[in-house]
Structure formats: C-alpha cells, structure tokens
Amino acid sequence: MGAHYCAICRQTTFNGKGHIFGKTHQSRLRVVLLKFTEKVKEARRTLKKPQVEKFDCTQHKQTFWCYCCGCEIEKNVTDGNMTVLYGGLLEHMATPEHRKNTHKFWWDNKADPKFRDKVIVTEEETERFKVEVAKALESFVEKEDEYIKQHAEHIRAQEKHRQEVLQSLLEVCFPTMLWQYPSLWH
Numbered sequence: 761m762g763a764h765y766c767a768i769c770r771q772t773t774f775n776g777k778g779h780i781f782g783k784t785h786q787s788r789l790r791v792v793l794l795k796f797t798e799k800v801k802e803a804r805r806t807l808k809k810p811q812v813e814k815f816d817c818t819q820h821k822q823t824f825w826c827y828c829c830g831c832e833i834e835k836n837v838t839d840g841n842m843t844v845l846y847g848g849l850l851e852h853m854a855t856p857e858h859r860k861n862t863h864k865f866w867w868d869n870k871a872d873p874k875f876r877d878k879v880i881v882t883e884e885e886t887e888r889f890k891v892e893v894a895k896a897l898e899s900f901v902e903k904e905d906e907y908i909k910q911h912a913e914h915i916r917a918q919e920k921h922r923q924e925v926l927q928s929l930l931e932v933c934f935p936t937m938l939w940q941y942p943s944l945w946h
C-alpha cells in the first residue's frame with residue numbers, strides 16, 4: 761500500500777484500507793455526507809417547483825463541490841437573463857457519470873448505503889423537472905413582460921407629472937423669479 765490522499769480527511773495516509781475503516785475517517789465522512797445530503801435535499805425540493813429568478817451575477821454564480829466526482833459544478837443554470845436555481849446541481853446529479861462515481865465513492869468509503877440514493881437524481885425526476893422548468897420559465901417571462909409594461913406606464917406617468925410640474929413652474933414661479941432676480945435676464 762502506497763500513499764493515499766484522503767479527500768474527506770484532507771490528508772495523505774499510508775495504511776490504505778485501514779484508514780477508511782478508522783474512526784477519524786468514518787466520523788469525518790458522516791459530517792461531510794450530512795452537509796452534502798442536506799444541500800442536495802434543498803435542491804430536490806425544487807424538482808417539483810423549479811425556482812426561476814432574474815439573473816444576478818452576485819448571487820447565481822455559485823459552485824457546488826461534488827464529493828462523489830471530486831469536482832466543482834455550477835449550482836444554478838442561467839442564460840445570463842434568467843436563472844433556474846439548483847438547475848446545474850440537479851442536472852449533474854442526474855448524469856450517468858455521477859451515478860457511477862457515487863456508487864464507487866460509497867463503496868470506497870464504506871459509507872452508509874441508506875443515504876446513497878439521496879444524492880442521485882433519477883431519469884424520471886429529471887424528465888419531470890424539465891417539464892416543470894419549461895412552465896416556470898414561461899410564467900417568469902409573462903410576469904417579466906407584465907412588469908416591464910407596468911414599469912413603462914409608471915415612467916410615462918412620472919414623465920407626465922414632471923412635465924406638469926415644469927409647466928406650472930414656468931407659468932407661476934419663473935416670471936416671479938425673473939422679476940425678483942432681474943440678473944437672470946442676462
């Protein structure tokens with residue numbers, strides 16, 4: 761057995777499999793998996809009701825560390841205009857690679873099998889998610905259009921108000937000002 765880097769414990773060990781079964785590794789693994797499954801659970805809540813938001817570069821450019829694949833993945837999915845929250849994460853959890861890596865990870869780390877399927881998104885779930893995302897995007901666009909329309913009306917109303925104020929200023933105040941401050945004539 762050579763040196764083995766343990767990503768869970770973030771250290772290099774030399775006793776091979778012994779390390780995996782050790783108390784330190786198993787307790788760290790439990791903490792890691794608890795956090796990991798909690799995050800995935802949060803994402804899974806949106807499977808039936810996808811969350812679509814206007815793209816915000818300070819909020820939506822988050823990544824997520826997948827312990828099973830040992831790589832960073834985009835948490836959300838965006839076209840730079842709209843963002844599907846957790847879209848990237850759910851998409852990743854549904855890939856065959858992730859499924860394969862998850863099985864290997866669980867096996868390699870001797871993790872509790874009852875949590876394994878929590879971090880895998882099935883094909884059925886993905887199909888349904890896609891349908892729901894399509895609906896959510898549609899209603900988001902409708903709302904956005906409505907907002908733009910209302911906003912435009914608001915701007916028009918403001919503009920009208922400004923014109924009216926300006927008009928009354930010209931009619932009432934300005935002549936007085938000119939009278940009071942004759943220097944303005946020049």
Ligand SMILES: [Zn+2]
Pocket residue numbers: 766767768769770779780784785
């Ligand atoms: Zn370890």
Ligand SMILES: [Zn+2]
Pocket residue numbers: 826827828829830852853857858861
């Ligand atoms: Zn993965």
